[in-house]
Amino acid sequence: MYAFTLHRPSSVRQAANLLAKSEDAKLLAGGQTLIPTMKQRLASPASLIDLSLIEGLSGIELRGRSIVIGAMTRHAEVADSPVVQENLPALAELAGEIGDPHVRNMGTIGGSLANNDPNADYPAAALGLGATIVTNKRRIAADEFFTGMFETALGADEIVTKVMFPLPKKAAYVKFANPASRYALVGVLVSKRGREIRVAVTGAGANGVFRVTAFEEALQRRFGPKSLDGLSVPAAGLNSDIHGSAEYRAHLIGVLARRAVAAAAG
Amino acid sequence: MAMVMDGEVQLPAPREVVWAKLNDAEVLKACIPGCESLEKLSETEFQAVAVVKIGPVKAKFKGKVRLSDLDPPNGYRISGEGDGGVAGFAKGGATVALTPKDGTQLSYHVDAQIGGKLAQLGQRLVNGAAKNMADQFFKNFVAAVS
Secondary structure: OOOOEEEOOOOHHHHHHHHHHOOOEEEEOOOOOHHHHHHOOOOOOOEEEEOOOOOOOOOEEEEOOEEEEEOOOEHHHHHHOHHHHHHOHHHHHHHHOOOOHHHHHHOEHHHHHHHOOOOOOHHHHHHHOOOEEEEOOOEEEHHHHEEEOOEEOOOOOOOEEEEEEEOOOEEEEEEEEOOOOOOEEEEEEEEEEOOEEEEEEEOOEOOOOEEOHHHHHHHHHOOOHHHHOOOOOOOOOEOOEOOEOHHHHHHHHHHHHHHHHHHHHO | OEEEEEEEEEEOOOHHHHHHHHOOHHHHHHHOOOEEEEEEEEOOEEEEEEEEEEOOEEEEEEEEEEEEEEEOOOEEEEEEEEEOHHHOEEEEEEEEEEEEOOOEEEEEEEEEEEEOHHHHHHHHHHHHHHHHHHHHHHHHHHHHHO
């Protein structure tokens, strides 16, 4: 590694102050993207602000009809949580399929959402379940949070503190994982809460996670996999790389959405 | 890895104005995403420094930008190569053609190559990132000519 300054604040306020006044600083949550990037010298921030010593940033609790998850909660904790498994099994399953055991034991939900990798799983969870992202300054609806590939609505000195998931009546996540990285080549989360239906897709869009309104409208009429028969997503605007063409991804979205609806409805 | 990208942009200005702006170092500097400096070495050569930021990756590229095949006010080719240190290298260019139509219609054909770690590790992101940068450039450029 190379020389950089490591700050270890004990409160979110201290962390925000450090972030505001340090030039070229990065927040360090679980470090599962940032540290490998630094090791490859593809990023060399002058200082890191480690969030791991701040109390109260991690944990899972059921509050009314929502599950509230602290930003520093690791993926493995979400996957193993009895509260999540019982009330929102789709989220526990999604967390259990992220990366490998190392990534799941270090990576955090706040870090994943703030990074907004276009192939990551948690953005699909947040958008597909209509989550609210809470920061040190405000609450941001998932629909407004993700603004492009690796881009979010977060301000320069804004820190995610927790994520609130309203409990759906039905939900399921199905992904087609890259066998090496376990990143989603395409992942689809489908949920139904009252009259609201959401279909969120990760891994496929050139601008990151997105909703498929045509699928949502069809599922409004009847929530079953047959409702999606004959519907597809245009390949224009989807990612194309060595793992799959835009047309292949468009096809996968349809297939995985049907499977997710079948799993959620069943 | 090689990359090809085509596109068209509608600009609300006459062709002569668009042509002049396309040859103005200050305008180019303001429009290129992450451009820190663009110095004119001659009528057709510039020295450039740009910071490319894609998510966690942040690399500074230094290099030369050249204008060739100048055919005022119909178009030109802008090409360059940049050295991003340990991150790798990028080289390539864009052929730009201007047609008078409701103002000016600008069509471009980009061909680029990137190599080194950036290409190796950024494979799944490079096309999307390049598209975003082109969109950003033309958004800025539309504002500059309006």
